[in-house]
Amino acid sequence: MAAMLILLGIVAIAVLWFFGAYNGLVRLRNQVQNAWAQIDVQLKRRHDLIPNLIETVKGYVKHERETLESITQARTAAMQANGLAALGKAEGELSGALGRLFAVSENYPELKANQNFLALQEELTSTENKVGFARQAYNDQVMAYNTRIESIPTNIVANMFAFTKKEFFEIQAPAEREVPKVQF
Amino acid sequence: MWEIIQSNKRKSAILIVVLALVLMLMGYAIGFSLEPGGGGSLGVLIAMGIWLVMMLVNMAGGEKILLASAGAREVKHDDAPQLYNIVEEMKIAAGLPAMPKVYIIDSATPNAFAVGLKPERAAVAVTTGLLGRLNRDELQGVIAHELGHIGNRDTLFMTLAGVTMGAVILIADIYLRGMIYGGGRGRRSSNKSEGQAAAIMAIVALVMAILAPLMAQLLYFACSRRREYLADASSAQFTRYPQGLASALEKIASSQGAELKVSRAVAPMFIVNPLAAQGSSTSLFSTHPSTTERIRVLRGMTGGSSLAAYEEAFKAQHNSHGVVGARNLAASVEQGIQKPEAAPPLLSAKPWREAKDIVHRMNETLIVPCACGIRFKIPADFNQSAFDCPKCGTHHDIADARNNPEPVQGG
Incomplete structure (x- = not known):
């Protein structure tokens, strides 16, 4: 009887821990998604501003067609990019072209x-x-989430419910290009 | 961030408790000296009552009163795009839960401050004098310092401590005035031993009334100067560019004008002390460390922009223990310094005019740019329908100009 109770107690504690671990993972994943939404808003805003910019600049800079085209191309690439690595690269190109x-x-x-x-x-x-x-x-959020997924014993819960690691987001500086010539 | 808030909470709680004890002791001594019977406890009650009322007034609408008395006006993104954008950038960097309200004060004295007992209901205000002198990087440093005050909860704790100090000063002041003008009324007593006790208490009360405000201020100001350094450290951490704030402080220190009309309780929330005409003097009785001192620490940050880097630069300047605190250092994350070349470009060579234009726009003044370069400022109650430019003679129609306002630019 006593053994039975102890066993029941252990099972109850295990179940409670399991719930706690699962909820913790869900909370972290939501925080990652929320942090991403903040970036996404700003990236969308940048894409929306660019057609305006091109429209404004077009009339003034007759000799910079190449620069303007590279901005338009980089914008299209960034909007169609699949996956964070590709997006980071495309956004980096766009930043370079705007610069x-x-x-x-x-x-x-x-x-x-x-x-x-x-x-x-x-x-x-x-x-x-x-x-x-x-x-x-x-x-920072991705780091906290990934660490939790890989740590023992939470990794058991993570594997059971297919919590997968998230990618970091890095904006890669575009490859070195020639410095634009300045004429005096 | 969390560690800074926790240690700030602890230290400020101690400060407020000590100040409240001083307040109660003084209330007791004054009450007893005036009425030996039950005067002591009555004095404590009255002191606490005054404190409570001041606290409630501050909690209920202290920030609104402060903003209104400084003549601050709220601006939205379209009124002052650059300022609003910078606040939003720093809100993201500081991880604040909500966008603080942004205010502009029409004053030539360059200064800025933050208010808000909660980060969810915070506000930052800057003067037009500040907008007119600083470039984007410098303004970013100042705003980051202010949001650092909000994030570290200085706006809450230093305001509460300031109110308590204010109550100590007020009660001591009332008592001393009463002594001078009213004479020693109430010290006479039928009972001889009670009379003696009252006489001793009167001396205690007098000494306390003179010393307590001094002590309260010393404690409070020491605490405030420390918070100032920590907000500087937070600013460097958020912007990753300590030179921005350093050069802003240089500009501000070299152009301090008239005092701003604000209460002493909120002086610690400003970027530089608003009550000192010259921002560079330090004494035991100043809310802010000397500006030259702060600049030297910021300029000394060569190893990075984290809290740890600030601590190192601070130690190098002072040959002593630092200001950031061991708990905060443990949470400090290594981070580099943004290269000045990577800093966003200075948008306009005429920030002064832009700062003035923001105020004009808020006053619903119509700005009509003329082809010859003159910018006409038409007051809202201008009663003619058109006017000619006195320089080039171009005809300007008021209704047209109102329908096609000049696009808002960075400010």
Whole structure:
């Protein structure tokens, strides 16, 4: 009888632990998803701002067709990217292309005086900063989640219910390119 | 972050308890000296009552009163896009649960402050003088410092401690004035031994009324200076660019103007002490460490931008124990410094005009740019339908300009 009770007690504790472990994993996974949503909002906003930017800039920079095309291409690639690694690479390309446009815009005083352009430049700069800061929070969450999934004994629960490791999000700087020529 | 909040909670609780004890002791001594019978406990009750009322007023609407008395006006994204964006960026970096409200104060004195007993209901305010002098990186450093105050819960604890200190000062002040103008009324007593006790208590009360406010302020200010360093450390951690805040502090220190009209209880929430005309003097009685000192620590951060890097730079400056605290250091994560080249570009060479334009827009002033470069500021109650530019003669229609307002730019 006593043995029976002890056995029941052990089973009850095991079941309670099991519930706790499962709920903990769910909470962590939701936090990862929430952190990702923060990044996603900013990336979408950046993609939405770009057509406006191209429209504004087009009339001023006749000789920078290549730069503008590279921005459009990078945007399309980023919007169609599958998986975090590909997305990080595409977003990196986009950041590089935008940086080049802002660098060459120094050569066009009329463009630098355009209020619309200045407002868009501020929005794009800020969006990129926000992605950067949100990325930090996301990666911290992923780290906590992945550690929990791999740790004993939570890994048993994780395997049973197919909790899988999440990827970190890194924005890769594009390959080195030639510095745009500045003519005086 | 969590460790900083916890240690702040502990230290501030001790500070508030000590100040409350001082308050009660003083209430007892003053009460007893005036009425030896039951005056002691009555004094404690009255002191506590004053404290409670001040606390409730502050809890209920302290931040609103403060913002209104400073003449702050709330701005949305479209009023001041750059400022709003920076606050949002730093909100993400600081991991605050909600977007703080953003306020602008029309004052040439460069300063900024944060209020909010809860991070969910916080607000930051900056003066136009600050917007007009700082570039984007510098403004980011200042905003990060302010959100650091909110995140570390300084806005809550230092305000509560400040209110308690205020109650001590108020009661001591009332008693001393009463002594000077009212004479020693109530010290006469029928019973001789009671009279003696009352006389001794009167001396105790007098000494306490003179010393307690001094002691309370010393404690409070020491605590406040420490929180200031910690907010600087948080700023470096959030922006990953300590040089931004350092150069902002340099600009602010070199251009301190008139004092801002604020109560002493909230002075610690400002980026530099609003009550000192010159931001660089340090004494035991200042809420902020000397600005030169803070700049030197920030400039000394060469090894990274984490809390640990700040601690190292602080120790190098002071040859002593640091400010961050062992618990916070244990939680500090290694992180590098953003390269200045990677910093976002300075948007405009004319931040002053933009800062002024924000205020004009809030006052519903219509800004009409003319082709010749003049920018007309048309007040909301302008009663003519059109005007000609005095320089180039271009005709401007008010209704047209109102329907096609000038696009808002960075500010």
